Amino acid sequence: xxxxxxxxxxxxxxxxxxxxxxxxxxxxxxxxxxxxxxxxxxxxxxxxxxxxxxxxxxxxxxxxxxxxxxxxxxxxxxxxxxxxxxxxxxxxxxxxxxxxxxxxxxxxxxxxxxxxxxxxxxxxxxxxxxxxxxxxxxxxxxxxxxxxxxxxxxxxxxxxxxxxxxxxxxxxxxxxxxxxxxxxxxxxxxxxxxxxxxxxxxxxxxxxxxxxxxxxxxxxxxxxxxxxxxxxxxxxxxxxxxxxxxxxxxxxxx
Numbered sequence: 001x002x003x004x005x006x007x008x009x010x011x012x013x014x015x016x017x018x019x020x021x022x023x024x025x026x027x028x029x030x031x032x033x034x035x036x037x038x039x040x041x042x043x044x045x046x047x048x049x050x051x052x053x054x055x056x057x058x059x060x061x062x063x064x065x066x067x068x069x070x071x072x073x074x075x076x077x078x079x080x081x082x083x084x085x086x087x088x089x090x091x092x093x094x095x096x097x098x099x100x101x102x103x104x105x106x107x108x109x110x111x112x113x114x115x116x117x118x119x120x121x122x123x124x125x126x127x128x129x130x131x132x133x134x135x136x137x138x139x140x141x142x143x144x145x146x147x148x149x150x151x152x153x154x155x156x157x158x159x160x161x162x163x164x165x166x167x168x169x170x171x172x173x174x175x176x177x178x179x180x181x182x183x184x185x186x187x188x189x190x191x192x193x194x195x196x197x198x199x200x201x202x203x204x205x206x207x208x209x210x211x212x213x214x215x216x217x218x219x220x221x222x223x224x225x226x227x228x229x230x231x232x233x234x235x236x237x238x239x240x241x242x243x244x245x246x247x248x249x250x251x252x253x254x
Contacts, residue, residue: 008210
């Protein structure tokens with residue numbers, strides 16, 4: 001089974017030659033860089049075949065570190081990001097700034113990954129208007145700052161978007177939402193709700209590794225060893241095949 005992580009950040013250190021946007025360094029509280037070699041080492045230890053790199057918002061609009069990694073290791077890394085999770089970007093969904101973009105991406109056949117907590121109604125509207133445009137909802141579509149059980153109050157709204165066949169979801173970053181220790185049993189019913197709604201071919205495992213309160217191995221085994229209802233071909237789709245098929249990034253044959 002190929003394991004493919006649908007979300008990991010890379011970033012360079014802030015420096016005079018590479019300043020982050022004003023105020024973001026404090027917001028991010030990331031004092032050290034995470035480079036491709038660091039992630040490759042972790043991937044090889046955990047037997048992760050591939051990673052989708054998401055350039056972090058605290059670097060502003062930069063994506064050069066991610067693109068360089070994908071150029072160097074095209075079979076290990078891909079790059080995606082559209083973020084609408086804070087005041088710097090949320091207005092783009094409502095002020096018409098992106099109105100030209102959705103039909104252009106749809107025409108070009110370019111899938112999108114979007115971070116839209118608190119803005120699911122806008123994604124509902126856009127996905128319905130552009131049925132040929134593939135979307136992936138980042139981080140279950142909910143706030144990444146809360147804890148179970150209250151953080152899952154919006155999960156029914158996320159699952160309602162499964163009615164759109166062009167919408168998929170990442171079950172990414174979930175250990176950080178747990179109020180319990182590994183194996184994070186307070187997450188298990190919510191993971192099942194998400195997979196049942198979208199199906200195993202549209203629910204993608206992922207980590208956001210640099211923010212997790214556990215090891216890479218535990219992020220993986222949460223899904224592969226502690227969800228007895230998720231097995232066989234369904235597990236294969238959730239753990240990697242699904243996101244690669246959705247993005248048009250075919251896995252090598254076993």
